[in-house]
Amino acid sequence: MSEGGVVQLELTFLGTGSALPSATRNHTCIALRLDAAVWLFDVGEGSQHQLMKSANIRIGKIEKIFLTHLHGDHVFGLPGLLCTMTNAVGGGNNREEESAAVSEEGSESATTTTSSKRPPLQIYGPSGTRKYVRNSLKSSYSRLGLDYLVHELLLNSDEATKTEEGEAHPNELQGTDLIIDTTTNSWSVFEDERCSVIASPLTHTVPSIGFVVTERPAAGKLNIDLAKPILERHKDVIASQLKIKNPMSLLAKVKAGNTVSLPDGTVILSPSDVVGPPRPGRKVVVLGDTSDNELIVPFCSDADVIVHEATNAKLSSDLRTTEEEVEKTTKDHGHSTPQMAGSFAKRCGAKSLVLTHFSQRYKGDKDEASLSVMREIRDLAVREFGCDNVTTAYDFYVHDVPRRK
Amino acid sequence: MSEGGVVQLELTFLGTGSALPSATRNHTCIALRLDAAVWLFDVGEGSQHQLMKSANIRIGKIEKIFLTHLHGDHVFGLPGLLCTMTNAVGGGNNREEESAAVSEEGSESATTTTSSKRPPLQIYGPSGTRKYVRNSLKSSYSRLGLDYLVHELLLNSDEATKTEEGEAHPNELQGTDLIIDTTTNSWSVFEDERCSVIASPLTHTVPSIGFVVTERPAAGKLNIDLAKPILERHKDVIASQLKIKNPMSLLAKVKAGNTVSLPDGTVILSPSDVVGPPRPGRKVVVLGDTSDNELIVPFCSDADVIVHEATNAKLSSDLRTTEEEVEKTTKDHGHSTPQMAGSFAKRCGAKSLVLTHFSQRYKGDKDEASLSVMREIRDLAVREFGCDNVTTAYDFYVHDVPRRK
Numbered sequence: 038m039s040e041g042g043v044v045q046l047e048l049t050f051l052g053t054g055s056a057l058p059s060a061t062r063n064h065t066c067i068a069l070r071l072d073a074a075v076w077l078f079d080v081g082e083g084s085q086h087q088l089m090k091s092a093n094i095r096i097g098k099i100e101k102i103f104l105t106h107l108h109g110d111h112v113f114g115l116p117g118l119l120c121t122m123t124n125a126v127g128g129g130n131n132r133e134e135e136s137a138a139v140s141e142e143g144s145e146s147a148t149t150t151t152s153s154k155r156p157p158l159q160i161y162g163p164s165g166t167r168k169y170v171r172n173s174l175k176s177s178y179s180r181l182g183l184d185y186l187v188h189e190l191l192l193n194s195d196e197a198t199k200t201e202e203g204e205a206h207p208n209e210l211q212g213t214d215l216i217i218d219t220t221t222n223s224w225s226v227f228e229d230e231r232c233s234v235i236a237s238p239l240t241h242t243v244p245s246i247g248f249v250v251t252e253r254p255a256a257g258k259l260n261i262d263l264a265k266p267i268l269e270r271h272k273d274v275i276a277s278q279l280k281i282k283n284p285m286s287l288l289a290k291v292k293a294g295n296t297v298s299l300p301d302g303t304v305i306l307s308p309s310d311v312v313g314p315p316r317p318g319r320k321v322v323v324l325g326d327t328s329d330n331e332l333i334v335p336f337c338s339d340a341d342v343i344v345h346e347a348t349n350a351k352l353s354s355d356l357r358t359t360e361e362e363v364e365k366t367t368k369d370h371g372h373s374t375p376q377m378a379g380s381f382a383k384r385c386g387a388k389s390l391v392l393t394h395f396s397q398r399y400k401g402d403k404d405e406a407s408l409s410v411m412r413e414i415r416d417l418a419v420r421e422f423g424c425d426n427v428t429t430a431y432d433f434y435v436h437d438v439p440r441r442k
Numbered sequence: 443m444s445e446g447g448v449v450q451l452e453l454t455f456l457g458t459g460s461a462l463p464s465a466t467r468n469h470t471c472i473a474l475r476l477d478a479a480v481w482l483f484d485v486g487e488g489s490q491h492q493l494m495k496s497a498n499i500r501i502g503k504i505e506k507i508f509l510t511h512l513h514g515d516h517v518f519g520l521p522g523l524l525c526t527m528t529n530a531v532g533g534g535n536n537r538e539e540e541s542a543a544v545s546e547e548g549s550e551s552a553t554t555t556t557s558s559k560r561p562p563l564q565i566y567g568p569s570g571t572r573k574y575v576r577n578s579l580k581s582s583y584s585r586l587g588l589d590y591l592v593h594e595l596l597l598n599s600d601e602a603t604k605t606e607e608g609e610a611h612p613n614e615l616q617g618t619d620l621i622i623d624t625t626t627n628s629w630s631v632f633e634d635e636r637c638s639v640i641a642s643p644l645t646h647t648v649p650s651i652g653f654v655v656t657e658r659p660a661a662g663k664l665n666i667d668l669a670k671p672i673l674e675r676h677k678d679v680i681a682s683q684l685k686i687k688n689p690m691s692l693l694a695k696v697k698a699g700n701t702v703s704l705p706d707g708t709v710i711l712s713p714s715d716v717v718g719p720p721r722p723g724r725k726v727v728v729l730g731d732t733s734d735n736e737l738i739v740p741f742c743s744d745a746d747v748i749v750h751e752a753t754n755a756k757l758s759s760d761l762r763t764t765e766e767e768v769e770k771t772t773k774d775h776g777h778s779t780p781q782m783a784g785s786f787a788k789r790c791g792a793k794s795l796v797l798t799h800f801s802q803r804y805k806g807d808k809d810e811a812s813l814s815v816m817r818e819i820r821d822l823a824v825r826e827f828g829c830d831n832v833t834t835a836y837d838f839y840v841h842d843v844p845r846r847k
Contacts, residue, residue: 057526058491064522082522083488086463109582113522117469117487120514121462169581176574177514178648243583 042252042318043071043231046438048344049094050430051087052079053393053401055348055372056110061401062432063087064110065394067323067344068094069250071231076101078248078323078344084114085121091433096122101227103234104162105325106245107169112162116173122158123182157184157210161226161236163244164195167212174206186212190224190236190246193217222332232318235336240329242371247325247333249340252318255440259292264311268297271305319438322385326394328368330381337385341438345378346394347429350414375414379421389426391436392418401431447657447723448476448636451843453749454499455835456492457484458798458806460753460777461515466806467837468492469515470799472728472749473499474655476636481506483653483728483749489519490526496838501527506632508639509567510730511650512574517567521578527563528587562589562615566631566641568649569600572617579611591617595629595641595651598622627737637723640741645734647776652730652738654745657723660845664697669716673702676710724843727790731799733773735786742790746843750783751799752834755819780819784826794831796841797823806836 047070054062064081068091075098077084088096099122104112160166167187174181189195191214205211215224217238226234232252239245268275268284275284278299287297287306297306320340324330327346337343349372351363364374373381375392382390392414399414400407411429418427428436452475459467469486473496480503482489493501504527509517565571572592579586594600596619610616620629622643631639637657644650673680673689680689683704692702692711702711727748729735742748754777756768769779778786780797787795797819804819805812816834823832833841 058494060494063491082519083491086468086488086491089463089465107582109522109525109578109584112582113518113578114487117514117518165581169577172574172577172581173514173518176570176577177512177517179514 042255044440045070045072046252046319046321046440047093048321048342048391048436048438049091050391050393050432050434050436051084051091051094052081053395053430053432053434054081054110055346055394055396057397058083058110059397059400061407062395062397064114066114067393069321069323070094073098075099076103076250078103079105079111079325080113080115080118081110082113082117085118087432088118093435099158100156101159101161103246103248103323104160104166105239105247105323106163106241106243107165108243108326111325112169115160115170116177116179119158119170119174119181119185120177120179155183157186159227160185160187160212161190162187163246164189164191171204171206171209174208181208184208184210186210188212188215188226190215190226191217192238192244193219195244221335223336237333237336239325239327239333240331240371241326245325245327245371247327247330247337248323249333249336250321250323252320254315254318256292256294257313257315259288260311260313261288264288264291264306267306267311274299275305316441319441321438322387326371327373328371328377334381334384337381337387340385340387341441342389342391342436343378343382343385343387344391344393344430345381346373347375347378347392347414347418348372348394348396350375350399350417352410352413375417376421379418379423379427382418382422382424382427387422387424389428389436390418390422390424391428391430391434393430395429447660449845450475450477451657451724451726451845452498453726453747453796453841453843454496455796455798455837455839455841456489456496456499457486458800458835458837458839459486459515460751460799460801462802463488463515464802464805466812467800467802469519471519472798474726474728475499478503480504481508481655483508484510484516484730485518485520485523486515487518487522490523492837493523498840504563505561506564506566508653508728509565509571509651510644510653510728511568511646511648512570513648513731516730517574520565520575521582521584524563524575524579524586524590525582525584560588562591564632565590565592565617566595567592568651569594569596576609576611576614579613586613589613589615591615593617593620593631595620595631596622597643597649598624600649626740628741642738642741644730644732644738645736645776646731650730650732650776652732652735652742653728654738654741655726655728657725659720659723661697661699662718662720664693665716665718666693669693669696669711672711672716679704680710721846724846726843727792731776732778733776733782739786739789742786742792745787745790745792746846747794747796747841748783748787748790748792749796749798749835750786751778752780752783752797752819752823753777753799753801755780755804755822757815757818780822781826784823784828784832787823787827787829787832792827792829794833794841795823795827795829796833796835796839798835800834 049068051066052063063083065079066084067078069076224236226236235249236246239247272284275281294308298304322337322340322343349367351360367374415427415429454473456471457468468488470484471489472483474481629641631641640654641651644652677689680686699713703709725745727742727745754772756765772779820832820834
């Protein structure tokens with residue numbers, strides 16, 4: 038088999054707050070880095086500012102944007118980011134370009150037509166996403182330096198909103214309407230040589246989506262100690278019949294699943310003898326705002342990491358209320374407590390859980406008082422999860438997803 | 443005459459950059475404080491973040507928002523600000539509310555319906571403003587804690603976009619369509635006991651507007667040294683016939699333009715004897731992006747302050763280009779150089795000029811290199827203005843507009 042998946046898979050939390058931004062938490066935006074490529078989940082207002090500050094995420098490397106739902110704190114940064122990406126094609130980030138720019142500025146560069154040289158940006162979101170992006174760009178006379186498509190994940194009750202003639206933005210290519218598969222309650226969103234993405238609806242006050250990114254299985258491990266002597270032993274016949282001087286150059290071919298044989302069919306080295314079984318791909322789950330995520334459970338089993346909101350919590354200092362009361366109010370607003378997140382992670386048999394989307398009163402700074410609150414929130418999730426691998430995210434927190442053994 | 447105008451009039455520059463935000467300059471947003479009230483001019487992305495950081499501007503005090511034009515770097519912060527204002531009614535700012543909030547959060551408070559207790563927010567902008575605001579709020583399922591109106595300043599070529607039945611957002615009241623007066627090339631935007639606002643179109647790549655805020659004349663100065671002895675001399679008759687024990691309590695009445703007379707008609711003190719002539723009101727001019735502002739000149743004469751963009755400049759270090767070349771490219775993109783701003787201020791006979799909307803390569807920090815560039819930009823404007831009262835704005839710069847003598 039061919040080498041699938043990616044090498045480096047990591048999440049960067051660019052914004053970890055909920056409805057209101059605060060001095061320590063911006064609106065929601067999560068970047069998933071797949072080697073050099075970047076996928077964003079949600080783009081709250083100010084996400085482009087956070088991206089510029091980020092040490093490891095480059096705006097020009099964004100390939101896909103997934104919107105979990107259309108509440109303003111998750112999408113109001115998208116139009117500005119699209120305009121700024123115009124200035125960041127080719128992987129540059131604005132800070133670099135700023136110092137590089139010496140001639141007079143094309144000024145309103147975010148709104149100037151430039152020819153697109155990169156593949157179109159793929160945007161995925163619930164019904165209404167296409168209209169929102171289109172209207173924002175059209176109202177602001179924005180012309181992008183890249184083309185984009187919006188693929189809508191539609192429920193049976195949603196109206197399809199595909200481009201009607203003459204309505205699209207000049208940079209808009211025709212996206213697809215993905216209708217939910219009601220037997221599995223899911224959408225098959227996307228698949229390439231690295232990953233597949235499946236989505237499923239969540240319960241919230243408006244249509245909300247959870248995304249499951251599953252890496253393709255990686256090639257098994259090559260046992261060098263077994264393979265090298267075999268190639269060494271046949272180096273003369275490899276040189277004379279295959280015209281290959283360095284027999285070790287065949288190691289990569291074998292690892293990629295190819296058999297080394299001579300023109301007469303004699304097998305010199307077969308992958309099955311020296312390459313172990315394929316390693317399962319990693320699974321990353323990013324959920325939108327939710328008070329109930331029953332439908333997505335079957336897709337999340339054995340996840341390496343689950344990103345789950347935990348908007349409100351009952352802290353020990355909250356003497357006027359009970360855990361039950363907080364859970365009820367939180368659910369009434371379409372949200373989750375840390376315990377609900379922990380319980381979900383347990384049901385999925387997840388390896389780790391990252392909590393985010395915190396109320397503005399749970400500060401994301403390093404003050405001891407803030408850290409103490411976040412430890413308490415973490416402990417509430419650990420209690421239900423039954424596993425210690427829980428993190429409360431803060432802005433710019435990077436969560437590595439290590440390769441499976 | 444009655445006491446008109448305001449006491450404190452000051453501009454706060456919340457964002458001073460152009461198309462791209464940078465680490466030192468956010469997108470355009472300018473706050474005009476009229477005593478406690480706040481009017482905003484433009485709301486680029488991240489303006490709500492800047493407002494939260496501002497020491498002197500409170501989100502809950504915003505009464506009016508003027509949009510000079512609809513380019514994204516001037517309007518992409520508006521939907522988020524409207525949602526956040528929901529949480530800031532009554533003059534609170536979010537930092538205060540954050541520490542005050544101890545019970546579990548109403549979570550998606552930016553999108554929850556709450557009853558409105560404050561006067562509706564007035565928004566003024568070019569054709570398309572109403573649609574932009576409406577679509578952004580509707581797409582994001584936003585329900586505001588305040589109502590709003592959009593008044594559009596229409597050119598003759600613009601289509602009126604008044605609310606059609608069933609189309610408005612639930613918090614949207616019916617705004618007005620202001621058609622340009624083609625004899626004066628202006629709109630009479632607004633008038634109250636404090637100020638009048640006139641607007642006029644500017645040349646840019648899209649419809650752009652300049653706003654002229656003129657304070658009503660203030661009451662003349664009361665000559666206490668003249669007035670006091672007269673009241674003192676008549677204190678007995680004032681006490682017996684007007685039933686006023688403290689004759690000095692009549693000073694405010696006289697200053698407000700009222701004559702003090704006895705029941706039989708005898709005049710004791712007439713304002714004309716002790717109150718000087720009314721002082722002319724202050725004039726504040728805020729221009730949108732522009733490469734030519736000929737039409738607005740007649741309204742800007744004798745302005746106390748002109749806020750003018752100066753996107754690009756020919757610096758001494760730019761050896762590969764000339765002033766003429768930079769001016770041409772700048773104009774081609776619909777923008778101005780510092781010299782163009784200085785020349786405009788001179789034609790208006792302005793008392794002071796503030797430059798803003800700088801290219802991202804003109805940093806707004808306090809590094810000596812940045813300050814040196816900004817001094818050079820300032821000098822280019824001073825040269826044409828013929829007046830030294832020029833400031834290059836930076837984020838959070840506060841410009842006081844002193845009362846006229």
